[in-house]
Amino acid sequence: MTIDLELTPKQKRPAGERCCEPVVYPDVDREQAIRLAEVAKALGDPIRLQLVDVLRRHAGKVCVCELVPLFDVSQPTLSHHLKKLRDAGLVDSERRGLWAYYYVLPHALGELGAWLR
Amino acid sequence: MTIDLELTPKQKRPAGERCCEPVVYPDVDREQAIRLAEVAKALGDPIRLQLVDVLRRHAGKVCVCELVPLFDVSQPTLSHHLKKLRDAGLVDSERRGLWAYYYVLPHALGELGAWLR
Numbered sequence: 001m002t003i004d005l006e007l008t009p010k011q012k013r014p015a016g017e018r019c020c021e022p023v024v025y026p027d028v029d030r031e032q033a034i035r036l037a038e039v040a041k042a043l044g045d046p047i048r049l050q051l052v053d054v055l056r057r058h059a060g061k062v063c064v065c066e067l068v069p070l071f072d073v074s075q076p077t078l079s080h081h082l083k084k085l086r087d088a089g090l091v092d093s094e095r096r097g098l099w100a101y102y103y104v105l106p107h108a109l110g111e112l113g114a115w116l117r
Numbered sequence: 118m119t120i121d122l123e124l125t126p127k128q129k130r131p132a133g134e135r136c137c138e139p140v141v142y143p144d145v146d147r148e149q150a151i152r153l154a155e156v157a158k159a160l161g162d163p164i165r166l167q168l169v170d171v172l173r174r175h176a177g178k179v180c181v182c183e184l185v186p187l188f189d190v191s192q193p194t195l196s197h198h199l200k201k202l203r204d205a206g207l208v209d210s211e212r213r214g215l216w217a218y219y220y221v222l223p224h225a226l227g228e229l230g231a232w233l234r
Contacts, residue, residue: 026168026187037162037163038161051143053232115170116229
């Protein structure tokens with residue numbers, strides 16, 4: 001793999017100063033980077049990260065009413081965080097009567113985990 | 118492990134409607150969740166994610182001047198992203214002459230990767 005080492009005038013380094021070895025290109029393309037970054041961004045809050053932690057370690061679907069006592073925030077705040085996780089494709093939910101039951105969608109987490117390995 | 122299944126009046130479900138199985142607690146404590154979320158948040162941008170992707174696959178330290186041609190953004194924008202990554206403990210830099218050279222600090226990425234596994 002070769003890369004273009006030509007620098008624009010703005011970036012031109014002074015004569016005699018050696019700058020760099022050629023670098024590698026990103027292994028993830030722009031589209032994958034957008035997807036992975038969306039997942040990472042959704043995990044970029046301690047409560048959302050702990051929500052995912054609970055949900056993925058729980059075998060079934062978990063009622064919002066069981067999640068609320070675990071966190072020091074109001075139910076609307078928790079629902080807001082769950083919505084962000086759902087929008088990013090990390091969790092999904094199912095309504096049963098008055099309550100929404102949440103569960104993890106493992107694919108998105110798996111993709112980020114695979115990239116980090 | 119037991120958890121308190123008492124619900125506040127606001128959350129009380131109608132008689133006869135069964136809600137949930139007891140859920141597990143988060144495995145990560147608040148302090149660890151804050152740390153992991155900070156790393157995830159720093160990765161929550163496609164350019165920052167691709168920057169980390171380049172840096173961690175490169176054996177040595179990489180000059181900013183070599184990173185700029187890889188991305189469709191200005192050098193100040195790239196430096197801003199690199200600063201965010203540094204603030205989150207994902208990368209560090211060293212100044213040589215006019216240029217800053219960046220490299221990955223593997224610990225933070227490793228901790229997030231371990232959590233995702």
